[in-house]
Amino acid sequence: MxxxxxxxxxxxxxxxxxxxxxxxxxxxxxxxxxxxxxxxxxxxxxxxxxxxxxxxxxxxxxxxxxxxxEILRKRVHNLFSNDEVSYSTISYVENQIRDLSIYCSDAASILEVLEYSKSKKAYRVSFHNKYYLCNMFGDVPYESVIMANVAPDLIRDDIEVLGEISSISLTSEKGEKKDFLNGDHVIPSTGFSQPITVSLDKKGRAIYEMKWWSWVDQHGNSGFSMKRLAEKYQVSIENKSSLQVGFTTNENEPPEYIKFGEKRIISNRQDVPPNERTEFWWFPPKGLEEDIARREYKLHPILSSHRQGEKPLDPI
Structure with missing residues (x-):
C-alpha cells in the first residue's frame, strides 16, 4: 500500500x-x-x-x-536499489531496456519470383519486408538510429548487378511516410547498409518497410531475421515467372514447386526472438533440375550477428 x-x-x-x-x-x-x-x-x-x-x-x-x-535512467536505478552501481553501468542498462521496448506486433517477408535466367542459373526475386513497430512504454518516447542492412543472395563476378534496393520507409500512425532513400541503389557484393532514425511517440506505432530485388542461386539459400522481437512473422513466395519455382524448408527433402500465379506461405511463426534466421532453400525450376551437390552456404558478413540454421515451421 x-x-x-x-x-x-x-x-x-x-x-x-x-x-x-x-x-x-x-x-x-x-x-x-x-x-x-x-x-x-x-x-x-x-x-x-x-x-x-x-x-x-x-x-x-x-x-x-x-x-x-521521470527519466528511464532513474527508473533503472530505483529498480535495482543499489547506490554502489556506477553511472556508466546504469546508463548501459538503460539503453538495453530502451532497445527492448520496441517490438513488432506483426512482421512479414513477401517474395515475388520475377524471372529465371538459364545462363545465370538463378532466379531474380523481389523482396518486401514489412514490420509493424510498437513502443512498449506508455510515457517514454523512443528515438534511435538503426542500421538497415541488405546482403545480396548471390555473389558472382559474371553478374554485373547483383541486386538493387528501391525503398526504405517509416510510416507513422497518422499516415505520414518518411523515405530514407532517393532512387534505387545498387547492392554491392559487400552488402548495403544505411543508418536511419526511428522515432515513436509514447505507446506509438509505425510501419517500417524495405524493398529490394536480388539474384538468388537456384541451389542457394535465403533467410530473414529481425532486430526486434516479433509476436507474429510470416514468409510467403509468389511466382510471377513462367516456370515452376522449386524450394524446400528442409534442404534434405525433395523440393516443392510453385506454379505461375500461385502464392505459398512457407513460414508462419509466433514470438520470434531478435537475430534468429528463418531460412529456406531454392531448387531449379521443374524440368531443369541438375544432379549436382548443393553449394555450402555461409552467412554474409553484414549479417554476422544473426544466428544461422534456425528452420521455419512446416508450411501451412
Missing part, C-alpha cells in the same frame, strides 16, 4: 480516537450544552481530517506525476 495513503488513514484514525476520548471524558460539560460542544468538536475534527487528506493526496499526486515524468 502507498505510504502516503497509510499516512491519511492513520491521521483520520488518530483524529477519531481523540474525539471519542474527549467526548467520554467530558460527559458533564456535554450535557449542559450539547449543541455548542458538538459543533466545536466536529469543526475541530473536520479541520484535522481535511489537513491529513490535503497533505496525503497532494503527496500521492506528486509521487504519481514524478513517476510519469
Amino acid at each position: 502507498n505510504k502516503f495513503l497509510i499516512f491519511i488513514l492513520v491521521g483520520i484514525l488518530i483524529t477519531l480516537s481523540i474525539t471519542i476520548y474527549f467526548t467520554s471524558q467530558y460527559q458533564e460539560a456535554i450535557s449542559q450544552d450539547k449543541t455548542a460542544f458538538f459543533v466545536s468538536i466536529l469543526s475541530s475534527m473536520w479541520q484535522d481530517i481535511t489537513f491529513f487528506l490535503l497533505v496525503g493526496v497532494t503527496a500521492i499526486l506528486a509521487q504519481f506525476y514524478q513517476h510519469k515524468g
